[in-house]
Amino acid sequence: xxxxxxRPLTLALSPEGRGSAHDVTCDVEVRAVTKxxxxxxxxxxxxxxxxxxxxxxxxxxxGCGKTTILRMIAGFLEPTAGEILIGGRAMHGVPPHRxxxxxxxxxxxxxxxxxxxxxIAFGLRMRKAAEAEIRRKVGEKLELITLQGYxxxxxxxxxxxxxxRVAIARSLVIEPTVLLLDEPLGALDLKLREHMKAELKxxxxxxxxxxxxxxxxQGEALAMSDHVAVMSRGRLQQVGxxxxxxxxxxxxxxxxxxxxxxxLAGRLxxxxxxxxxxxxxxxxxxxxxxxxxxxxxxxxxxxRPEKLVFGDGGxxxxxAPNRLQxxxxxxxxxxxxxxxxxxLGSGRELQAAIPTVSGARLPAVGQAVxxxxxxxxxxxxxxxxxxxxxx
Numbered sequence: 175x176x177x178x179x180x181r182p183l184t185l186a187l188s189p190e191g192r193g194s195a196h197d198v199t200c201d202v203e204v205r206a207v208t209k210x211x212x213x214x215x216x217x218x219x220x221x222x223x224x225x226x227x228x229x230x231x232x233x234x235x236x237g238c239g240k241t242t243i244l245r246m247i248a249g250f251l252e253p254t255a256g257e258i259l260i261g262g263r264a265m266h267g268v269p270p271h272r273x274x275x276x277x278x279x280x281x282x283x284x285x286x287x288x289x290x291x292x293x294i295a296f297g298l299r300m301r302k303a304a305e306a307e308i309r310r311k312v313g314e315k316l317e318l319i320t321l322q323g324y325x326x327x328x329x330x331x332x333x334x335x336x337x338x339r340v341a342i343a344r345s346l347v348i349e350p351t352v353l354l355l356d357e358p359l360g361a362l363d364l365k366l367r368e369h370m371k372a373e374l375k376x377x378x379x380x381x382x383x384x385x386x387x388x389x390x391x392q393g394e395a396l397a398m399s400d401h402v403a404v405m406s407r408g409r410l411q412q413v414g415x416x417x418x419x420x421x422x423x424x425x426x427x428x429x430x431x432x433x434x435x436x437x438l439a440g441r442l443x444x445x446x447x448x449x450x451x452x453x454x455x456x457x458x459x460x461x462x463x464x465x466x467x468x469x470x471x472x473x474x475x476x477x478r479p480e481k482l483v484f485g486d487g488g489x490x491x492x493x494a495p496n497r498l499q500x501x502x503x504x505x506x507x508x509x510x511x512x513x514x515x516x517x518l519g520s521g522r523e524l525q526a527a528i529p530t531v532s533g534a535r536l537p538a539v540g541q542a543v544x545x546x547x548x549x550x551x552x553x554x555x556x557x558x559x560x561x562x563x564x565x
Contacts, residue, residue, distance in 0.1 A: 204220055207220050220409070222403055229400050232388050274350055275352045282358070297345075312325075318381065353378075353384070356388050402414065479526050484545060502540060502541050503516065514527070
């Protein structure tokens with residue numbers, strides 16, 4: 175996947191887990207695409223490529239432009255500038271029904287008076303397929319979604335998860351090059367959403383159709399995707415594997431948006447052993463400097479809650495760990511972890527996470543505690559115009 179991030183960051187490809195554009199076969203290419211509505215720019219100069227057969231997610235908050243990109247790929251919108259290619263073919267002027275794509279809507283849009291069989295068969299009938307071919311392909315898709323025997327049921331007789339699977343089968347039965355999914359799990363309850371994440375990934379793995387999935391839910395994107403594109407206010411922030419996006423964000427917005435993070439504002443005052451030395455109101459710390467910020471630059475030091483270790487000794491095996499002192503304000507039990515809010519002497523609060531393993535010692539509310547983190551577990555990034563991401 176070739177990635178061209180916008181203003182001012184250029185992303186290297188090798189850390190993202192991809193080779194050059196010449197090393198992969200792309201099903202979708204979005205080339206310098208911008209979409210405007212009068213004075214409003216919904217998408218600004220976005221370039222990305224989606225490899226054949228992968229599960230690719232576009233992640234971001236409401237209004238970031240992700241659904242606009244999906245609708246341009248589907249053909250419901252035309253770019254103001256730039257171009258979109260599917261299977262190497264330019265899509266300018268090609269209407270939705272002529273594109274090798276199929277769209278699963280957020281609210282599914284199953285036909286309420288049609289049976290499961292007829293819902294799945296609809297696209298084939300619109301294409302004038304022979305009835306024998308329709309029976310064969312609908313049967314294959316019912317087997318794929320494990321709903322054999324449900325052919326005569328109506329949508330109101332199905333559970334939420336079953337409706338999701340029928341909508342996916344209806345889209346896949348026409349054998350699109352690319353399946354587009356517009357936040358299809360948003361209306362489901364938490365437990366069913368977790369189940370459907372696994373179902374979707376399993377279906378995609380079996381059919382090997384390229385999936386482009388739109389979501390504001392980072393858990394969905396990280397759990398299902400081969401690669402994730404993170405967007406903010408119409409701009410592409412970063413593209414990478416889920417692990418790269420989470421562990422090595424390249425902008426302050428991505429660090430804030432994907433997972434929980436603690437941010438300490440400071441200024442780079444030196445270098446030490448390949449790490450930046452950053453002076454903050456909470457102390458001076460050695461941290462990673464992935465973008466090579468120069469001495470004198472301002473930035474935000476990020477350290478995730480699970481990277482903070484309680485105790486004066488700091489992280490096991492860490493040389494000269496970064497240390498903080500504070501007092502426990504609150505504890506939040508969340509099953510697999512306990513979140514701990516710690517107030518520092520500067521007035522800043524940090525959040526730490528303690529796994530609820532057998533024998534784990536929890537601090538008490540009001541207790542004075544020490545926290546440590548290794549230089550390799552934290553990093554400094556430039557603070558953008560709004561304190562989080564690009565303007």
